[in-house]
Amino acid sequence: MYTLFYYPRNASLAPHFVLKALNVPYQLELVDRKKLMQKSAQYVQMNPTGRIPTLVDDDFILFESAAICLYLCEKHPNGHLIPTEPQAKAEFYQWLMYLTTTLQNELMVYYYPERHTQSAIMYDDIVNTQQSRIRECLELLNRYIGEKVYMVNEQFTVCDCYMFMLCIWADELKNPPLSFKNLNRYLKGLAKHPAIKAVCDNEQTDLCAYK
Known part of the structure; x- marks a missing residue:
């Protein structure tokens, strides 16, 4: 199952849309920006930019919103969220x-x-x-x-x-x-x-x- 580290209305929103549109199993993990949790040592170890979002797919970790979106679409081409022509x-x-x-x-x-x-x-x-x-x-x-x-x-x-x-x-x-x-x-x-x-x-x- 995918885990999307997110915060409402942040750059995690587009990957969240994609996950929902693809209808694949996923869970959300809130990164509380109000407490600067995106800068915490634990989070930065996973995402060295200290920004949101981050996607975890088993032992694979990916950051940057657009990269996450494209990765998900390429893993699930039947979702047709990228044109093929x-x-x-x-x-x-x-x-x-x-x-x-x-x-x-x-x-x-x-x-x-x-x-x-x-x-x-x-x-x-x-x-x-x-x-x-x-x-x-x-x-x-x-x-x-x-x-x-x-x-x-x-x-x-x-x-x-x-x-x-x-x-x-x-x-x-x-x-x-x-x-x-x-x-x-x-x-x-x-x-x-x-x-x-x-x-x-x-x-x-x-x-x-x-x-």
Whole structure:
């Protein structure tokens, strides 16, 4: 059985969606960020980055959210969470990389400005700059989504899991994802997916805004 070390609304959310969508046996192990348990000696021995999530599969340990998602999908190909046709698969990787290396990175800078300057007076400037940078990312995604139901190949994939996670993170911005017409429709559709609904209920993440 898989064990996912997680904390609600953290980067463990996408792998949690994937586990639920694959309908495989798993258990959750809470890593209490409020007590900085992700920095504890016991946890760091398992995950040297001191970050969440971590996946344990028997004696195999894996960290980094996207890597966990891909590992699970490749172990369970019948779940069809990664396209198989070459061009659709390439497009899948393109958008997954964009979400992980661009949008997620911009959100991390927004939420943790203190990690990017030694001067506290710069925090507000960084946050304001990030609002603009994230808006540009969301504008691009809004154009791409258009009338699509899912991000790639008209099938529910890891990209949708990752997208929903990041959009939840971005819901407090001046221009949140739901303020964009196409993203609003797309995200409200995803919120009805059984895996999304079940996991958000489990992690006590309110989806009222997505109704």
